[in-house]
Amino acid sequence: MAGVLLWVVCPKGNATALLSLIPRSGKHKRCKVHQKVKFSTGVSAISSAVANPARSSEEKVYDVVLKQAALVKEQRGKKPLDLGKRTETDGFTDWDLLNEAYDRCGEVCAEYAKTFYLGTLLMTPERRRAVWAIYVWCRRTDELVDGPNASHITPRALDRWEKRLDDLFEGRPYDMLDAALSDTVSKYPVDIQPFKDMIEGMRLDLRKSRYMNFDELYLYCYYVAGTVGLMSVPVMGIAPESKASVESVYNAALALGIANQLTNILRDVGEDARRGRIYLPQDELARFGLSDDDIFRGQVTDKWRNFMKDQIKRARMFFDEAEKGVSELNAASRWPVWASLLLYRQILDAIEENDYNNFSKRAYVGKVKKFASLPVAYGRALMGTSKLF
Ligand SMILES: CC(C)=CCC/C(C)=C/CC/C(C)=C/CC/C(C)=C/[C@@H]1[C@@H](COP(=O)(O)OP(=O)(O)O)[C@]1(C)CC/C=C(\C)CC/C=C(\C)CCC=C(C)C
């Protein structure tokens, strides 16, 4: 696949950097359905994880959900957001550059995620470009450990990327694409924690290639994909007529990220194994009489089929959990979410159709099925908010 090469110009014009965004050739993988545990604290998952390592990953992650939900509720009490209107004090050039920065984000998004990009076109222009800005930051973060320069990426480089993140949240973007996100986070109630946690997921990928149990894998999936759900909902918005609690919507968003990542992991078992990586719970493999060697050998046996059936069932439970939340989103934001949910979930069907050979056969959703899902997604998006959940 052709790569995208972008000149990234610093908004102040004093720095240029060449950003190479090349479609990932190798993959790195990034997650028991939320037990709907409710906790009273709103402290950061990370600090509490260190303070109390005995807590489960789901408990730690739920703290981040509560924190993000609290931020959204706080925002609801304020006057409506001024979404992207030009103010008297804006300099013309800055305004133009910002529009250009968002347009670039749209181009990157169109290049990397066509279906998703088309879906965003149904959103309001302000929300659309904000989702693009988030998408681009996630893509760039992923590229650090999954892209062409991945072998040069060190924990220090990730620390520098995190410093850039802090700066852009404080209104000091480093380049044009950062400037778009900086503008987005100044307008929507987006918390920095999920962004920092995604970087933490990339750190994990540098030092860890085995997951002892599902609790460890869940945390990884949260870091690299659940975070995306938490970042996106403040921008996509919850329907004003929704009766669901903000926390339940964020929980569903988190579930979709986890479901997507689990699916991604199950699709790419062989590819990951060739890179020495096994993103599967070691204790569950052992329970099915399997070991790392079986993965490296890549033989589809009955043991493997049974193991896979169990993993697929769990991923589907996360998709089911996510479904409950989609109808609670703003009407214009539902379609791309339904589309991505339906398309990604079909990868699980494709693994079954391949008789669980995910060692040497890539499960993919064919064009016909893909296009058939789009009107289905649209139909679901038209349905109103569901009952309370
Ligand atoms: C509408 C919609 C889907 C919005 C999300 C837009 C967005 C900001 C996407 C960023 C995705 C991204 C680049 C993440 C970086 C890490 C990564 C690559 C994760 C994997 C995605 C799949 O990508 P791919 O197949 O290309 O993977 P490889 O790089 O090839 O390995 C992930 C599997 C996770 C992506 C996670 C989501 C899209 C979460 C979606 C959840 C929501 C949008 C919340 C919806 C709300 C409710 C209430 C359900």
Ligand SMILES: [Mn+2]
């Ligand atoms: Mn990747």
